[in-house]
Amino acid sequence: MRKNLSRLLAGALACISVLGLVGCGGNPYSDLDDGGNKRPEKVLDPSKTQLQVVTFRAGFGDEWLYELEDRFEEAYKDVVYEDGKKGVQVWHEGDTKQYDAQAVISSKYDIFFMEGGDYYALCANGGALEELTDIVTLPNKDDNDKTIFSKMTAQQKSFYGYTAVDGDPKYYAIPHYEGGWGLVYNKELFDRKGYYLASKAGEEPCLISSPDATSEKGTGPDGQTGTEDDGLPRTYEEFFFLCDEIVARDDIPFCWSGKHAEPYLTTMMNTLVADYNGVEQMTLNLDFNGTAQELVVMNGNEIVYENGKIKTETKEITPANGYDMARQVAKYYAIGFLYRMLTEKGYYNDGAFVSTHDHLMAQTDFLQAGTTFASGKGEMAMLVDGPWWEGEATTTFNTMSAQNDAYSKKNRNFGWMPLPKATEEKVGSGKVYVDSLSAFTVVKAGLGPKKQAALDFVRFSATEASLVEFTQITGALKSYNYTLNEEQSANLSPFTKSLIRYKETATLYVHDSSSAFFQKNRTSLQPYRAYGSSDGDGTVGNPVIAFSKKKHISAEDYFVNMCKRWKSDNMFQ
Amino acid sequence: MAIKKKSIFRAERGSLIFYSLMMIWPILQFCVFYIGVNFNSVLLAFKEIDPLDYSKYTYTFDNFTNWFKGSSWLELKNSLGVSLKVYVISLAIGVPLGLFFSYYIYKKMPLATFYRVMLFLPSILSSVVLARLYQYFTDWALPELLAPLHIEYGTKDVPTLFATNSEYKFVAVMAFNIFVSFGTTVLMYSNKMSTISPEIIESAHLDGAGALTEFFYVVLPLSFSTISVFLVTGVAGIFTNQINNYALFSFQAPTEVVTVGYLIYNKTRHAASINRMPDFPFVAALAVMLTLVAVPLTYGVRFLLNKFGPKED
Incomplete structure (x- = not known):
């Protein structure tokens, strides 16, 4: 009996080991082996030039890459890149690795669609990347003679132009997709329960559904009527009035992942700061070189007020006094915003701080709240996430729509929320769309005769047709200036349409810079670290932790401590 | 007698070669991944590397002193x-x-x-x-x-x-x-x-x-x-x-x-x-x-x- 038990145990342990090995194999994003080949009809043709691509395996999937490859192969089927070969075949795999220069050189891949990469680390290591300057700056006949350069913002042009070789900007990467953290709102809930504001400037906030209000929606944060954001809160004050009303009607204002609460919320806070600052003032937080406009005046550890308002000043900023950027009034307001989100009763979901409650669980909670799939009664009004969330939540959408088609991605109505403004004066001041994904495309150096094929493929991926196709398939945006016409956007989900409309009226801010100061201190200047504060007992804390604990400090004290921490930070010593 | 001595010598030489071949890999590993890596770490501690071009660097004590600041x-x-x-x-x-x-x-x-x-x-x-x-x-x-x-x-x-x-x-x-x-x-x-x-x-x-x-x-x-x-x-x-x-x-x-x-x-x-x-x-x-x-x-x-x-x- 004892012997049999031992054998059984040994057998079970062996099975566990084998399962582990099985887990190592098979890549669902692979079309290089039989296990994941979505195109069994495509076979390797040695008479064609072969390209191997790797893409970051994330919420956007790889369907777009299959389509891109097919179109490219067709368009370039008669081109000779290598002697004795005609046409080209492209294959890809997906993973979540970060490829550094050494990994790029030693990998089997020719082209890399990266996310979360460090472009300057790749360049500074030297020799790993192929120069892409020609495909960036020269007109592309396959794209109505447009250049990639013409579709990039000034900030992107400056960032991707690596100048350390001889002073002239050289391009070793092109942008890929974009996105940052913000608020996704449940439009069908807002419509059904009238969670829109009727108030205008100078009036007390009130909902259109309240008895004493007109049914006319207010202007929204853009200050204009007849636009997408009508009825949405114009200011932080209105926003939290709306949250209180949502709580009063037994719904829950916010839902986020407890596991990722700190990075998600601090990055969302960075979006608020960017939205207040605008691109120019925001970029000062990376370069520390220019004139800062609205810095909070402080007398020691006290914030100075004038006529009941925070007193601000203008100051020339250099790396030597860069710590003064912590005093941006935008940060003061954004910290206050986060403080209210985290400290008001009933504002967030049950899993908001549970360490094993991941982003997929939060998306499921958000989608299922108020439906027959959820046990609780309340619905969730807003999700803290990014534009990729619908892609990540595909399984939940499919599970729900299998029971009722009203729950399908196309039939549900969500929107990308234009953020409210910190003050009444800022209403109508323009929107900023933050890209903090660091997603770009590079080509490995030293590809020999097939180098041109790789360059053509990368250039092809940035043509107008490819950009539109990417959005149609993923519901996300590539980091370029391009538009989709009515026909092209007909099949997009309401959320993607809302995101596109938002982006069209917003300015893009990329949280990356070519400045040596930023590159030296890149880690410390990421939102997760940059908004850290000395929380009184000597430790460097995060606003999410500081405000979520029972014995939280006030928003104002947190701001003052953050300014103190910046002043003593080694970056500026 | 001479033949016996020769065969003992041969056997010893064979063992020595076998031993050397067996040991060369771990010793090489020790030299590279222990001595080499640690020596490089000590050198690194005194370097300040250009963030835009990693081939350029200067020597400094700042890496030590900065730990005691801010x-x-x-x-x-x-x-x-x-x-x-x-x-x-x-x-x-x-x-x-x-x-x-x-x-x-x-x-x-x-x-x-x-x-x-x-x-x-x-x-x-x-x-x-x-x-x-x-x-x-x-x-x-x-x-x-x-x-x-x-x-x-x-x-x-x-x-x-x-x-x-x-x-x-x-x-x-x-x-x-x-x-x-x-x-x-x-x-x-x-x-x-x-x-x-x-x-x-x-x-x-x-x-x-x-x-x-x-x-x-x-x-x-x-x-x-x-x-x-x-x-x-x-x-x-x-x-x-x-x-x-x-x-x-x-x-x-x-x-x-x-x-x-x-x-x-x-x-x-x-x-x-x-x-x-x-x-x-x-x-x-x-x-x-x-x-x-x-x-x-x-x-x-x-x-x-x-x-x-x-x-x-």
Whole structure:
């Protein structure tokens, strides 16, 4: 009996080991082996030039890459890149690795669609990347003679132009997709329960559904009527009035992942700061070189007020006094915003701080709240996430729509929320769309005769047709200036349409810079670290932790401590 | 005679070649991955690398002095405090409990074999798997188990142990670490205890010794050589122990549980993941400073234990 038990145990342990090995194999994003080949009809043709691509395996999937490859192969089927070969075949795999220069050189891949990469680390290591300057700056006949350069913002042009070789900007990467953290709102809930504001400037906030209000929606944060954001809160004050009303009607204002609460919320806070600052003032937080406009005046550890308002000043900023950027009034307001989100009763979901409650669980909670799939009664009004969330939540959408088609991605109505403004004066001041994904495309150096094929493929991926196709398939945006016409956007989900409309009226801010100061201190200047504060007992804390604990400090004290921490930070010593 | 000598020589030469071939690989590995890597780390500690061109660098002492300034000093001071707290708690709770469990198993008390397997189980399971199980248990199972007892846990007001807003993350992490630490120590202690001659134990019993007297005056002194090994390695590991923070929190451990070991690991991991060369020297400088503290401290503790600890004879 004892012997049999031992054998059984040994057998079970062996099975566990084998399962582990099985887990190592098979890549669902692979079309290089039989296990994941979505195109069994495509076979390797040695008479064609072969390209191997790797893409970051994330919420956007790889369907777009299959389509891109097919179109490219067709368009370039008669081109000779290598002697004795005609046409080209492209294959890809997906993973979540970060490829550094050494990994790029030693990998089997020719082209890399990266996310979360460090472009300057790749360049500074030297020799790993192929120069892409020609495909960036020269007109592309396959794209109505447009250049990639013409579709990039000034900030992107400056960032991707690596100048350390001889002073002239050289391009070793092109942008890929974009996105940052913000608020996704449940439009069908807002419509059904009238969670829109009727108030205008100078009036007390009130909902259109309240008895004493007109049914006319207010202007929204853009200050204009007849636009997408009508009825949405114009200011932080209105926003939290709306949250209180949502709580009063037994719904829950916010839902986020407890596991990722700190990075998600601090990055969302960075979006608020960017939205207040605008691109120019925001970029000062990376370069520390220019004139800062609205810095909070402080007398020691006290914030100075004038006529009941925070007193601000203008100051020339250099790396030597860069710590003064912590005093941006935008940060003061954004910290206050986060403080209210985290400290008001009933504002967030049950899993908001549970360490094993991941982003997929939060998306499921958000989608299922108020439906027959959820046990609780309340619905969730807003999700803290990014534009990729619908892609990540595909399984939940499919599970729900299998029971009722009203729950399908196309039939549900969500929107990308234009953020409210910190003050009444800022209403109508323009929107900023933050890209903090660091997603770009590079080509490995030293590809020999097939180098041109790789360059053509990368250039092809940035043509107008490819950009539109990417959005149609993923519901996300590539980091370029391009538009989709009515026909092209007909099949997009309401959320993607809302995101596109938002982006069209917003300015893009990329949280990356070519400045040596930023590159030296890149880690410390990421939102997760940059908004850290000395929380009184000597430790460097995060606003999410500081405000979520029972014995939280006030928003104002947190701001003052953050300014103190910046002043003593080694970056500026 | 001459033929015999020649064949012996041939056999010896064959053995020598075989031995050399077998040893060349580990020696080469030792030279590259221990001597070479550590030598390079010491050199790195004095470098400041151009963030835009990694082939350019200058030599500086700033990597050392910057640890004692501003937010870096706050970070280091905090993690040093946590590391020392972890060591003291492990010493005061982990070691005595480990010894008692070992004694329990050594005396073959009821369910001793079961406890032996259960306490060793964490050592054969992957730490990541175990950490996940522990977190899921405290996050989801414990609130359900406590609900019928009307004990509030896992609510917004009384958060779960690992919740972002929990005040008890350090307690939760230490409980996990102490549980995990029993595997190796209990196995080693109980094995050492089992080598104690039964005659000595019998003699103690004849002299009227009870279980406690036997434990403190016979078993403990006779197992001290093994115990002292764990005490000495514990001191050596003060600055490298990351208390399973990576398995529990990945790269976002809260400040109250960040040890020096985790601080170094996390900074190195971040730099290594994208090969950010300018970030390495700062970490290398800290490692050099900690080595200068840990080496004499470890030898000092070893010396004291050898001089004042109980002798087996």
